[in-house]
Amino acid sequence: MYPDLRPLLITLAAALAPCAHAGSVEVNYDARATFTDAGTTPAERERHLAALAGHLKRLGERRLVEGSRLSVELVDLDLTGTLRPSRRTAQDLRVVTGRADGPHIELRYTLSDASQVLASGRETLFDASLPRVGDARNSDGGDPLRHEKSLLDHWFEARIASAPAATR
Template identity: 35%
Template sequence: MRAPALALLAALAASVAVSPATAQVRVTFVAPERYTDADNRFGSGLSLRAVLAEMRRLFESLGERALAPGQSLDIAVLDIDLAGIDRPSFSMPQGLRVVTDITPPRFRLRYALKQRGRTLLAAEETVSDINFLLRSNRLSSGQPFFYEREVLRDWFRDRIVERRPPRG
């Protein structure tokens, strides 16, 4: 009885020793108090803290699904400009954000994709999509930051998953 238990422990130890490290995403927000538009200026919408927490969750979930074991992604968020323009509203507790085709979401990011310490991709770029409202086949379902999620999901697929370099 003791020999099978020892064999099982030895097998578990060996599997842990050779299993690759899990993928991870590290997000830092650089001077968020100076971001173009991440805080509701009228006090009726989501706080800066809530916006940053949601952006962190978004980046981390994208990484969990796409990064290979042993890969890590460091993202420094340098600026956030949410889709639309924030307007005060007395009838809506979350305020009102007016979204038009000239107010796309925009993020300035510095990032580095690494695999076991070796840098595979690193850049700084502004992420935006002026055609963000033309995504008629993707309905928002009322979730917050729908346009931001879509733009960042596309950027993540292009840069991190498919490793297409930023344009000129």
């Protein structure tokens, strides 16, 4: 008579399990600072930086073990593409040509556990293969920061996930 809720409860428990054992991630940035290209207005800059900070926090929640702490400061951001004036709309268009106009992100980070620093540094992230041909179009309503997030994903895997005893 009643629907079997066990599959739903098992799925819910599996989804919440990583959050119960996740390490902590703190992301700092100064939205009033001068960035190479984080947006054309202060509100847009804040929105972009907050979205990237949220992405880093979600990466940490999924991958860091309990007791690990990752602190990241976003120092500079240069978004994918170049802004060009548009004759059709009041807003500028972000043009992606595929020729070295991928995102650049400069950050400082420290990964630690309860007793020691596991990794730290200051890096400028850039992937010459971003954006990939065919992925540059945003006609499907895709995430406008998908290239920047992909760059952060690769950095997280290379620097943070490879640190001893920091990730699952």
